[in-house]
Amino acid sequence: MSGVSLPTEAMEERDPMDAEEAYLDAVAQMRELTRNKERYPRVYVELVQYGTARNFYGLRRFALSVAASVLLISVLGIIVASIGVTGWPLWPLVVSGICSAFLGTAWISIITRQYVRTAAERYADALLATAEEPQPTI
Numbered sequence: 001m002s003g004v005s006l007p008t009e010a011m012e013e014r015d016p017m018d019a020e021e022a023y024l025d026a027v028a029q030m031r032e033l034t035r036n037k038e039r040y041p042r043v044y045v046e047l048v049q050y051g052t053a054r055n056f057y058g059l060r061r062f063a064l065s066v067a068a069s070v071l072l073i074s075v076l077g078i079i080v081a082s083i084g085v086t087g088w089p090l091w092p093l094v095v096s097g098i099c100s101a102f103l104g105t106a107w108i109s110i111i112t113r114q115y116v117r118t119a120a121e122r123y124a125d126a127l128l129a130t131a132e133e134p135q136p137t138i
Helices: 009-014 016-033 041-058 060-083 090-110 113-132
Strands: none
Touching: 009 016, 016 113, 041 060, 041 113, 060 090
8 A cells, every 4th residue: 555565574584673664664654645534434533533542541630630629629518518607509519529420430440541552453453454455546
């Protein structure tokens, strides 16, 4: 697809660094050749999913901090409201506490390195599958 000559097994054994560079060049060219999302919709969808997974993982600490802060404020609010110091209703505090605990738990259990790795592998599979597709002649 990319027109790059890949090294043979013997060439790879003789010069693994050169072989690695050839593979990296071929993949880089494949990425460029598959940017057309109408022609390669699966590559585009998997790339978007991979980017989203990376962004979620990058925001993980911030999201957990927000969830923990909201949970703490909710608990403190519930304590203050149940003592009767304020006239605050309990249900918004309970709902926000439950939601923040749920979202924090979900972020810990779902948004992991493995989540990003799985998205990366799906993108790589989609990208490499395009090498097997027949290419149009120009």
